[in-house]
Amino acid sequence: MRFLLDELPFFLELLVSGLLIGMMYALVALGFVLIYKASQAINFAQGEFVMFGGFVVAASMRYHGLSLVLSLALGFGAMVVIGLLMERLVLRPLTGRGVIAIIMATIGLASILKGLLLLIWGPLSVNIPLPIREEPVEIFTLLVKLVAVVGAIISLVFLAGFSFLFLRSRLGIALRAVADNQTVAQLMGIDVRHYFALTWVTAGVVATIGGVMWGNMIGADVHTALIGLKVFPVVILGGLTSVPGAVLGGLIVGAVENLAAGYIDPFVGGGTKDFVPYILMILALMVRPYGFFGEQVIERV
Amino acid sequence: MNDRTRGRAGGGCMTDQADGRPFLKVEGVSKSFGGVRALSEIELEVNRGEIRAIIGPNGAGKTTLINLISRVYPPDRGRITFAGRDITRVPTHRIASVGIGRTFQNVALFRGMTVLDNLMLGRHPLMRPGIFSSGIYWGLAQKKEVEHRARVEWIIDFLEITHIRKTLVAALPLGLQKRVELGRALAGEPTLLLLDEPMAGMNVEEKEDMVRFIFDINEELDKTIVLIEHDMGVVMDISQRVSALDFGVKIAEGTPDEVRANPAVIEAYLGTAAQQASR
Numbered sequence: 001m002r003f004l005l006d007e008l009p010f011f012l013e014l015l016v017s018g019l020l021i022g023m024m025y026a027l028v029a030l031g032f033v034l035i036y037k038a039s040q041a042i043n044f045a046q047g048e049f050v051m052f053g054g055f056v057v058a059a060s061m062r063y064h065g066l067s068l069v070l071s072l073a074l075g076f077g078a079m080v081v082i083g084l085l086m087e088r089l090v091l092r093p094l095t096g097r098g099v100i101a102i103i104m105a106t107i108g109l110a111s112i113l114k115g116l117l118l119l120i121w122g123p124l125s126v127n128i129p130l131p132i133r134e135e136p137v138e139i140f141t142l143l144v145k146l147v148a149v150v151g152a153i154i155s156l157v158f159l160a161g162f163s164f165l166f167l168r169s170r171l172g173i174a175l176r177a178v179a180d181n182q183t184v185a186q187l188m189g190i191d192v193r194h195y196f197a198l199t200w201v202t203a204g205v206v207a208t209i210g211g212v213m214w215g216n217m218i219g220a221d222v223h224t225a226l227i228g229l230k231v232f233p234v235v236i237l238g239g240l241t242s243v244p245g246a247v248l249g250g251l252i253v254g255a256v257e258n259l260a261a262g263y264i265d266p267f268v269g270g271g272t273k274d275f276v277p278y279i280l281m282i283l284a285l286m287v288r289p290y291g292f293f294g295e296q297v298i299e300r301v
Numbered sequence: 302m303n304d305r306t307r308g309r310a311g312g313g314c315m316t317d318q319a320d321g322r323p324f325l326k327v328e329g330v331s332k333s334f335g336g337v338r339a340l341s342e343i344e345l346e347v348n349r350g351e352i353r354a355i356i357g358p359n360g361a362g363k364t365t366l367i368n369l370i371s372r373v374y375p376p377d378r379g380r381i382t383f384a385g386r387d388i389t390r391v392p393t394h395r396i397a398s399v400g401i402g403r404t405f406q407n408v409a410l411f412r413g414m415t416v417l418d419n420l421m422l423g424r425h426p427l428m429r430p431g432i433f434s435s436g437i438y439w440g441l442a443q444k445k446e447v448e449h450r451a452r453v454e455w456i457i458d459f460l461e462i463t464h465i466r467k468t469l470v471a472a473l474p475l476g477l478q479k480r481v482e483l484g485r486a487l488a489g490e491p492t493l494l495l496l497d498e499p500m501a502g503m504n505v506e507e508k509e510d511m512v513r514f515i516f517d518i519n520e521e522l523d524k525t526i527v528l529i530e531h532d533m534g535v536v537m538d539i540s541q542r543v544s545a546l547d548f549g550v551k552i553a554e555g556t557p558d559e560v561r562a563n564p565a566v567i568e569a570y571l572g573t574a575a576q577q578a579s580r
Contacts, residue, residue: 097431170421170428170446177422179409183373184409185395189426 012261013142017253020045020103020144022254023152027159028210028227029234029246031203034166037179037241038199039091040104045110047228048073049204051220052113054211058126058220079204082113083276087197112157114222123222124245151213163243201226226274228258233281239291248292253277311384322385324349324409324525325370325493330367330379339365340549347493352519352526354536356560358569359548363529364406366546367495370527372396377453381550383493397426402491404482406498406529412471416462416481420453442542453488453508460484460514476507483514485524493520496528500535508532537561 032046043049056078060071088107106228136143166172177185178195186192214224234253238245260276284291317322332340340362354406360396370383372393377491381389388399402423410419419501428449457466460480462557470481486494499515499560500508512535520525530536535555536543545553547569553560560566 141451170425173414173418173422174425176414179407180411180413183393184405184411185404187371187373187397188422188485189397190393191394234319 009118009142010262011259012257013144016139016142016146017144018255018258019251020148020152020254021258022251023155023159023247024210024213024250024253025227025230025234026247026250027155027206029231029238029250030159030243031199032235033238033241033243033246034162034175034199036061036201036235038175038195039102039179040099041100041106043203044103044228046111046231047201047225048110048113049079049082049207049225050211050214051213051222051225052117053204053208054128054215054220054224055117055121055126057208057212058128058215059126060077061122062126063121072208072212075208076205078203079208082298083201083204084197086200087193088160091200092193092194098169098270110225110228117222125219125221126215127219128212130212131218145215145217147216153211154213159243159247161203162206166243167243168227212295229274230277233277233284235291236281237284238291239293242291242293245291245293253280256280308502323347324351324379324384325527326382327366327370327434328380328382330360330366330369330376330378330381332369332374335434338549339548340369340376343546343549343551345544345551347525347527349492349524349525350519351542352515352528352540354540354543354557355379355527355529355546356531356533356536356543356566358572359547359554360548361569362549363501364497365498365549367527367529369402371495391488397489397491400490400492402486402489402493403495404479404486404497404499405453406501408475408478408482410470410482410485413469415467415469416457416473416484417466418486419481419485420456421449423485424449425445426489436524456487459517460487461510476503476510479507479511480514483511483518485523485557486519492523493529494524494526496526498531500530500532508535515539533561 028046028050031049032043033039035043053075057071057075060066060074061068066074085111090109091102094101094105130147132147135146136142137146137149137150164172166175174185174188174190175195175198177188178192179189181190210227211220211224212221214227230253234249235246236249237252238247238249257273257276261270261273264272325345325347327343327345330340330343331338343362343366345366355366357363360399368374370381372388372391373397376389380387384400386399386546388396388401391399398436411422414422431571454466457463460483462484464479470478479501483496483499486496489512496515500511503511515526515528516539519526528540530539540557542555543553543557543568544551545560545563545566547565552565552569553563555563
């Protein structure tokens with residue numbers, strides 16, 4: 001009993017910082033979910049979006065000496081342009097070719113973004129300085145990184161905003177129509193291409209927010225793209241089409257990987273964070289393959 | 302069908318022919334899918350205010366014709382004009398604002414949404430364009446939104462589906478789904494309605510209701526209607542003129558009685574019946 005009480009602060013610290021990181025995973029996953037909802041395409045480049053958006057901000061500040069605000073604008077701008085180009089140059093010509101073609105195109109896009117980053121700025125890791133205090137803050141006797149708290153709040157605000165926009169507003173209803181049946185949606189006067197572009201642009205924007213927070217905490221470089229790999233457990237847990245599911249999945253993955261790292265890493269020498277989410281994902285696939293909030297598709301045979 | 306509807310069909314709805322040009326004109330339209338010729342050299346003229354039936358055995362190309370007029374896909378050859386405007390190359394998402402609304406053979410409602418949301422989506426072509434304005438609709442736009450909502454409620458009332466307005470579409474029986482789909486098409490304020498088998502799979506009572514609604518829409522709301530229907534009784538009751546297709550070719554056109562007596566039509570229907578019987 002005494003032992004458990006001694007352990008409690010450590011446990012809670014791991015849990016809370018995990019949940020805070022989880023909010024960021026949820027935000028990045030939102031972009032993924034929107035694309036999947038609208039076009040049933042799996043965006044394998046979501047991690048590279050995080051990497052590229054974050055690195056544009058990092059490089060603008062550190063290599064080109066721009067202010068934070070201007071760098072952020074450049075980062076978002078770059079991802080908006082990439083999102084629009086994706087729709088115009090890749091999705092539109094591939095219309096009617098099936099989802100697999102689009103998925104392969106996203107894998108190609110991932111490689112291109114990685115290559116582009118190395119080509120332009122090289123392999124060095126760059127930190128993004130934010131006007132946020134480095135030292136941890138104390139919340140209810142728990143020590144938590146301030147940037148994680150701020151990041152979680154920003155994530156929450158964006159998640160709430162996008163949820164309203166995509167679920168409750170007229171735009172959201174139109175997007176659901178596009179997801180349901182593209183031909184019929186077009187006959188309702190909805191220009192499907194605009195909505196595809198919008199989902200890709202949104203994916204780029206939320207990824208950039210994630211990239212900036214990540215870049216501040218551990219530095220931006222090519223490896224930032226590995227966040228993309230966390231998005232899969234998050235969305236599989238939550239259900240591929242659900243925004244609340246992405247939030248719950250993000251929180252679970254964030255908490256579980258942080259706890260696992262805190263307790264197991266000392267014995268195995270690190271790396272737990274990288275595989276625990278996947279164990280979780282495989283378990284989820286076995287127990288509840290459509291996730292917590294996913295649509296259970298019943299196929300009539 | 303009952304006497305009431307029969308009487309009204311005889312009343313005639315050939316209202317507005319002032320400009321002398323057909324409201325909808327299909328000229329020399331052909332369409333192939335791979336090696337299959339679905340339609341060849343189709344000619345069709347529909348006048349304003351008319352209820353036109355398109356009949357023909359399965360695979361005759363009726364739905365293909367409707368899909369071409371509503372721009373689901375483009376014709377290989379030929380021209381389609383509507384209200385004096387060439388619509389052969391109009392993008393699919395513009396066809397609703399041109400004034401053409403439609404329903405589908407296998408109901409294509411948005412199943413996960415309520416009846417009300419489906420009708421509001423049908424209203425989409427009349428709403429202010431642009432993604433961001435439709436995302437953020439308070440203030441001035443909210444007044445517009447209220448007007449759209451009022452019109453949609455009027456349509457719901459008109460089609461007598463008030464009791465299910467907040468129900469998820471997927472939970473409704475087919476007969477009601479077809480009626481909701483008709484409502485969604487009406488919500489776009491089309492001047493031409495294309496109805497692909499509006500009575501398929503309905504029982505007698507539901508069919509009578511649907512016939513009544515089609516008449517009311519034609520007369521009270523002044524819509525021109527082109528419909529595909531298999532039930533010959535309904536076709537004879539409802540339409541002023543009938544066009545018959547078989548194997549992608551128009552084989553007959555005229556009043557219901559003329560078409561019914563046409564040897565080519567009898568041949569087409571009996572031919573299929575005989576083939577089906579011999580299987």
